[in-house]
Amino acid sequence: MDRLLALVAELRAASPVAVESSTLGERLGVSERTVRRDLELLTHGGLPVQAGAGGYALPDVPPAPALTEVGSLMGPVHDTLVEAVRTRRIVRLVYTDQGGVRSFRDVEAHGLVVAPYGEYLVGWCRMRDGPRMFRLDRVGAAFLSGRGAEVRDLDDLLAALRVPMPRPPAEPGSRRGPAGAARARAWTLDRLESVRSRLREATAEVRGGQEGAAALRGVLGHVAEWTRWQLAAVRAVATDEDPVLEGRRPPFPPEFDRDLPYARRERMIQDAMALRSLGDLARDLQEVLEAAAHWVADCDDALWEGELPDPRPFGPPGAPRPLADLLAGWRGPLAHIEWHLDRLTDEPPRPPAEDDGGVWLVDLCPLQA
Numbered sequence: 001m002d003r004l005l006a007l008v009a010e011l012r013a014a015s016p017v018a019v020e021s022s023t024l025g026e027r028l029g030v031s032e033r034t035v036r037r038d039l040e041l042l043t044h045g046g047l048p049v050q051a052g053a054g055g056y057a058l059p060d061v062p063p064a065p066a067l068t069e070v071g072s073l074m075g076p077v078h079d080t081l082v083e084a085v086r087t088r089r090i091v092r093l094v095y096t097d098q099g100g101v102r103s104f105r106d107v108e109a110h111g112l113v114v115a116p117y118g119e120y121l122v123g124w125c126r127m128r129d130g131p132r133m134f135r136l137d138r139v140g141a142a143f144l145s146g147r148g149a150e151v152r153d154l155d156d157l158l159a160a161l162r163v164p165m166p167r168p169p170a171e172p173g174s175r176r177g178p179a180g181a182a183r184a185r186a187w188t189l190d191r192l193e194s195v196r197s198r199l200r201e202a203t204a205e206v207r208g209g210q211e212g213a214a215a216l217r218g219v220l221g222h223v224a225e226w227t228r229w230q231l232a233a234v235r236a237v238a239t240d241e242d243p244v245l246e247g248r249r250p251p252f253p254p255e256f257d258r259d260l261p262y263a264r265r266e267r268m269i270q271d272a273m274a275l276r277s278l279g280d281l282a283r284d285l286q287e288v289l290e291a292a293a294h295w296v297a298d299c300d301d302a303l304w305e306g307e308l309p310d311p312r313p314f315g316p317p318g319a320p321r322p323l324a325d326l327l328a329g330w331r332g333p334l335a336h337i338e339w340h341l342d343r344l345t346d347e348p349p350r351p352p353a354e355d356d357g358g359v360w361l362v363d364l365c366p367l368q369a
Contacts, residue, residue, distance in 0.1 A: 002094075002104040003028060007038050008073050009094040009140030011049070011058035018054035047073060072144035080142040081121050084109035090126070090147040094140040103127075107134065108149030110157055122157050124150070131157040181304035184324040185296060191328035192293045195337050196286060202341055203282045212344065213278060219340045220281035221273025222266065225249070226313075227285060230333035231292045233311035234326045238303050246291035248284040250276070262313075285337075296327070 006028055010019065021032045021039075028035070039056055043049050050057045058074070072080040072091075084091045093105045106126035113120050113133075121139070125132040203220075206213040224247065232243035250272040256265065273281060303323050310318030310326060321329070328334045 003030070003034075004038055004042060005092060005094045005104060005141050005143055006102070007035070008042070008047070008058070008143075011056065012073075012141055015058045018050075018052055018057040020055035024056070073141060077139045077142050078112075078119075078136060080144050081109060081112060081136070081139075084142070084144055085111055085121075088149045088151075090145045090149050091123075092143040092145060093121075093134060094142075095134055096138045096140060102140070105132075105134070106145075107132070108152065110149065110152055111154040112136075122154065124152055124157070181301040184304040184322065185301075188296050188324045188328045189293060191334050192289055192296065195334045196289050196293075198338070198341055199282060199285060199289075202344070203278065206278070215344055217273075217278050217281060218270065219344060220278070220285060221270055221276070223337045223340055224273070224281055224285040224288065225269045227333045227337060228288050229313065230311075230336070231288060231327070234308070234323070234333075235292075235295060237308050237311055237317075237326075238299070238323060247288040248280070292327070 007024065010024055010027055021035045024035045025032045039049050039051075048059060050059060072083070081091065083089070089109060091107055091109050093107055094102065095105055096102045107121065108124040108126070109121060110124065111122040113122055119136045120133040121136060122131070122133055124130070199220075202216060206216050228245050228247050228249060229243075232245050235241075236243040252268055252272055256268050260268075276284075307320035307322055308326060310321050310331075312318055326332055
């Protein structure tokens, strides 16, 4: 089934241009004979694959009003997922992650949400046995199965995924009252505690040199220093004071505080952190987050009412955003930590090349974007 879905994904990506069987075989890692046999199965199943001099093509056929299993492979992925959510069904996805790795997922479809960087399917991943979000433009094909999904609350899934819920805009000329500030503060504190809990669990799992300890050490060294800087930068913007770097910052060469390329700065971080134990790295990061939690709990209510410039590690500040979003929303320090923890769990890092210099664990870090 997975090979057939992958084949459909390749045809969909090229549609309406034809693809030769040899090219399809190379992409799927199978022989041309296997490709032709799979195409024959799809054709007999009702998929209108067209064969011609240039190879095989999947025409752009609009889906039927009521999606059938074959129809789900033909129409837009978005329509298939809408139908899966509407009828509470399980979909089989061909999904390509940020690192270019393709996988096949059985997902209970529970909702579609629009986030700052795209539209996502929110569901329960049967492979990971947990809630997951799948970016729609990375879904190569979606097969609408006949299996029903379990009843799960979408708000509970979003909370488990720590997705910020959009807030309605204030009326022109009005201010959000103290209740708005209280909610934003409480949500940020909850996110801080959630991340701290995940860090404790991740560290406990690899204590004693178990598998994954080396990868976690590299990630903790990276996120400890960048989180220290990010939180200090946000706090400085909010208070108009000099940055305060919390935790146990290691000594760095004098040039570390200059304008350096990302890769060079990261090498310095990894070199400085390599002298520390896993426990020391975890304690450093926890102290940084604890200091942030104390500040969040005690800072002025007025800071939660307006918007602040988004401090960036490179270049000028970004567009102003609410304090809660700067700290705990997309592209904030907490989301940065979670991105790396999720990658260790869901997308095992590739083995380092000889010339990587120990930076390979964070080579796709969103801070570079």
